[in-house]
Amino acid sequence: MTTGATLPNTSASPTARQLWGHARGVVIAFVILLTAAIVIAVIRSGAEHGRLDPRSADPNGSRAIEQLLDDNGVSTRVVTTLDEATAAAAPDTTLLIAVPDLLTESQQRRLRTATATSGGRTVLVAPDTPSVGTLAPGVTADPAPSFDSTLAPRCDLPAARRAGTADLGGVRYQVTTRDADTCYPESGLPSLVRLPAAEGDGDTVVIGAPDILYNDRLDEQGNASLALQLLGSRPHLVWYLPSLSDDSATGTGDRSFFDLLPSGWLWGTLQLFVAGLIAALWRARRLGPLVPEKLPVAIRASETVEGRARLYRKANARDRAAAALRSTTRTRLAPLVGVPVSRAHAPEALLPALSAHLHGDGQTLHALLFGPPPSDDTALIALTDQLDALEREVRRS
DSSP states (O other), X not given: OOOOOOOOOOOOSOOHHHXXXXXXXXXXXXXXXXXXXXXXXXXXXXXXXXXXXXXXXXXXXXXXXXXXXXXXXOEEEEEOSHHHHHHHOOTTXXXXXXXXXXXXXXXXXXXXXXXXXXXXXXXXXXXXXXXXXXXXTXXXXXXXXXXXXXXXXXXXXXXXXXXXXXXXXXXXXXXXXXXXXXXXXXXXXXXXXXXXXXXXXOEEEEEXXXXXXXXXXXXXXXXXXXXXXXXXXXXXXXXXXXXXXXXXGGOOSOXXXXXXXXXTHHHHHHHHHHHHHHHHHHXXXXXXXXXXXXXXXXXXXXXXXXXXXXXXXXTTOHHHHHHHHHHHHHHHHHHHTTOOGGGTTOHHHHXXXXXXXXXXXXXXXXXXXXXXXXXXXXXXHHHHHHHHHHHHHHHHO
């Protein structure tokens, strides 16, 4: 006896090659999207590395201005928490806030309270709505940015007049305080605002662009002169780099769920939706008429009937089973009594012909062929027997 014979494969399951042929387009598209996302993330992370950090020598870092300040006798200290920043506010200190928009509303209020009466200078780098209104009361950011990056001072502020033109084109501000110095305007709105404190010699300086602090822009225009004068008016400079890991950032309870999501989440979700829609349209495309395929195995009609009957029984679908039996019986009886098959399911056409053929009661025939569904399995079996008997009788007559 020979063993180990290989049986022919009659399974309808697709092979690994067929699965790959169907799915390779989606897989390749997903790999391309993932690779593009990784490349963009790497490029953006590299571009933002050390931004406005006085310890960084990157093009967007600020180590060059820190060294110039050190040469002029101004010490620079970097802090990353709100507690350190508020504790450093003093008459002999300039507090620079690198990214004011990263601060929560409660952090902004605390910082404003600490600096308003400190007697020192506070420098805000490109604050936008709503941080500028809290940190510099009386100043609001204009929605339209400046179109020109290099602007002339056009004001009487000594530091601006000595520096001349500078790369301050960015956020423009509207000022309601009368004693404020407004410089570097475009279309009537300034990009540099100096607000003197209500008490003492302190002040708040708002600059609309960080370019004058960048390493690669410091030697252009009057950027170095303006930065040295704004940051070197006191012997100490505290450079505050707000951090999301600061414990004080979690002390606010008025932020919604959407405030906690990273920027760009809406565009990312929209892109995923569009990509999914395109993939669905691609997979649902029709390149031609449907092509029938030969079944891998032949199934006997009796097996199909038995399988369908078991499904009806499992679902207790006596109504569907009875409707199928009655419909089939009416279809077979109609040609035998001279009724077109198209009219086999119309009682007014089939029942009179059957009554004339059998000389029977029309009410009984109506209940048998068009009556309500049986209430239990016994009634369904009885209905089946009655339908068989009716068909035999019609054929005999």
